[in-house]
Amino acid sequence: QSSVTLFGIVDTAFGYVDNANAAGDSVYGLSTSGNATSRLGFRGVEDLGGGLKAGFWLEGEIFGDDGNSKGFNFQRRSTVSLAGGFGEVRLGRDLTPGFSKFISYDLFGQVGIGQFMGWSNWYGTSGDANGIRSSNMISYYTPNFSGFTAGLGYGFDEQTSGKAGRYVGGYVAYENGPLGVVVSYDQRNLAADVDRNALTVAGSYNLNVVKLNAIVQQTKDDVPGASDRKVNAYALGASAPIGAGEVKAQYALYDQKAIDSKAHQISLGYVHNLSKRTALYGTVAYLKNKDASNLGLAARNLSTGGPGAGENQTGVQLGIRHSF
Amino acid sequence: QSSVTLFGIVDTAFGYVDNANAAGDSVYGLSTSGNATSRLGFRGVEDLGGGLKAGFWLEGEIFGDDGNSKGFNFQRRSTVSLAGGFGEVRLGRDLTPGFSKFISYDLFGQVGIGQFMGWSNWYGTSGDANGIRSSNMISYYTPNFSGFTAGLGYGFDEQTSGKAGRYVGGYVAYENGPLGVVVSYDQRNLAADVDRNALTVAGSYNLNVVKLNAIVQQTKDDVPGASDRKVNAYALGASAPIGAGEVKAQYALYDQKAIDSKAHQISLGYVHNLSKRTALYGTVAYLKNKDASNLGLAARNLSTGGPGAGENQTGVQLGIRHSF
């Protein structure tokens, strides 16, 4: 009698990362979300007539390795929305409009050790400063006009003074046939008077045998009375179907201007589909930090840090993804 | 194969409150549960034969603006029950029997900035001292006898000494045709030897075009060696259907005897039903504090406080409620 769709993914992987800290120790165990983010959600759409639809979406992350030891919530997405010929308006916590498009332009889908790490909490920031999601957001998505789409979001700061936490951003995309191009601009007010601005451009072209993807992103923190903190990040990838599977290779560069240091990342992955819903996968990633750069690979729920300034790190994930 | 009903509401609203603190700052953003409390629940009933039924009900609050940043739980209701010709017995955490009846006697359903605020944590108390719910409760509800119903609840303190946290209360109601009347008495042992007693009477009469509602409530804290802390609270409202919607207006008075100060609240609301399950709504509320009174409007998950002693506060909520 209910109109709810219950859905989710459990993706758990054996993971290994060498140089997982500055002492050079390695770590291995179970990590989560190596190929797709583990999740549990409830969503539904109601037809209101006249082309109008109401919908809700509640989705939280699953940590299959420890059973969500920090508790379950709906911080992946919790929205109520109205959609029609005019597009869709959503209220609540959600992906920022731009990020929601870019996920498919990263060959590793913004998860696991192979992922492009441009959306990170650069320079000691935390939480939504990474630009991936916003709470207290009103967002608008246009209909699809022959491949053109756009989205806009405004996340309220809810402060009595100042505007720490405020988000505003949007994207424009053209996706038609083999070609896809997205441009987004996002701004978030970090604590105090620090603004973070991110300009991201991504494109993909499907040559049938091989699909090529690229991301170019500049993240810039405006810090009053100090020089800007800038990160220029780049990704270039290629994927190809092989039987029931897919191979993929991606190169990423993180040019951390504020510390005048670069990091290079090479990621190789193979996904073997057992069915539409279930896949086995393996990923290898190598991260080469230069000068003061101390980035680390992102193996979810496997506690790893940077390998130390200028040190390298290699990681492996072998896992299973099951959707329901 | 399962006998579970999955149900819920997502209700999210733009909210604005002026004088949201003593400095006179205003605040705006997304608030939740402006027209009905956002929730996610699982419930079911099993027919045991012979008129006997077993049931369970697990229900937790949803905070659509931030995705339940403090985690999800089942603190709205988590009961197992047996029902039959004798009525219903429930074990667990639930609304106090009286409060469960009074919700419909407040035109604003005990949610949002327009709500009657008699059930509050007066005098610096917190948690279930507001009289809305009790944990560790055994409750009993009679069948409906020609409109007469009654309910009783006893919430164990589970203390090895003292009785802090103990709840006992009940209600009697007559609801038949256009008329409804409820009387309840509730007692909760606050920390130490402080008792809170609340006597509440409410009535409603449906004149077809207009429905009238009223609540009269006295909350009294017995504090050993000090004078009683008393709050007399009153609400008087009228609602009327207008096409697919409903308009409503309510006046409330909070006479805080312990500080010899009053506060007046005027609430106006309009609910526009897009379907049985979905509505748009708007509420405006004005709160006039006198003397030492420093009450604030209740915009859920929009951080607002009292406007300062004797200061006024105005609030607006514009939202969408979607049930599933």
Next chain:
Amino acid sequence: QSSVTLFGIVDTAFGYVDNANAAGDSVYGLSTSGNATSRLGFRGVEDLGGGLKAGFWLEGEIFGDDGNSKGFNFQRRSTVSLAGGFGEVRLGRDLTPGFSKFISYDLFGQVGIGQFMGWSNWYGTSGDANGIRSSNMISYYTPNFSGFTAGLGYGFDEQTSGKAGRYVGGYVAYENGPLGVVVSYDQRNLAADVDRNALTVAGSYNLNVVKLNAIVQQTKDDVPGASDRKVNAYALGASAPIGAGEVKAQYALYDQKAIDSKAHQISLGYVHNLSKRTALYGTVAYLKNKDASNLGLAARNLSTGGPGAGENQTGVQLGIRHSF
């Protein structure tokens, strides 16, 4: 359209325990999971063809008395698995393979005041040191070979140095007709260099009118530079069907070698089935501590401690269990 089974149990009981602390105070109120652990879960199986199946299982505990005041999670079980003719491989957090078998060899199913308390956090340990579950575990279960089954589990420590938290263990069982026998060996690395080893043997024999159960368990902590901390625990029980119900009686002995003290426990229970899904039950347990022993009965979510060294404790639970 979804392939998910939503399932659970709500089991809530009135509970009373005398000598609930060293001062001799008693406590009573609502406790949870007196007959079966209250839970809410989501699980599913996908047929991949060729005898291969993928599955997931997410299950969290329900505290019906307070609505999960500490939040809801999936720490009872959160696994993704592959199963086929070779058996089943699971990744994630789960019961240790041995414990998963022993539950049915304790007449009280490892819940409530009547339960065998061998799997406890002896000697001031906490969390998974009790040997019941492990996070970060890869486990393997054989198919059933004419009654023979076996299971193995390895829980990663995920440490950069040391192996605190690592689990390894397994069981072999023969269960056929009236006879059941299980042997398990489990090892967990507690903090620092302390190892906990547990050897458990259990058996049951169904004489039709009466079923007999027994458990023998030795838990030993190897503490470097100190003497071993040993607990020898024994249970012996008998159950019999009576009409729609079942009576059961169990005796347990906890010989705490490190403090050279024993405790005796006698548990009597009656379960009355109202249907396959719903039952009423009553349990009485008496615990006799000798010398320095200070064990207490386990009434979930009713705050009780040990009665003091050498003191006795009696408990009662009267509850309802409802499955869905």
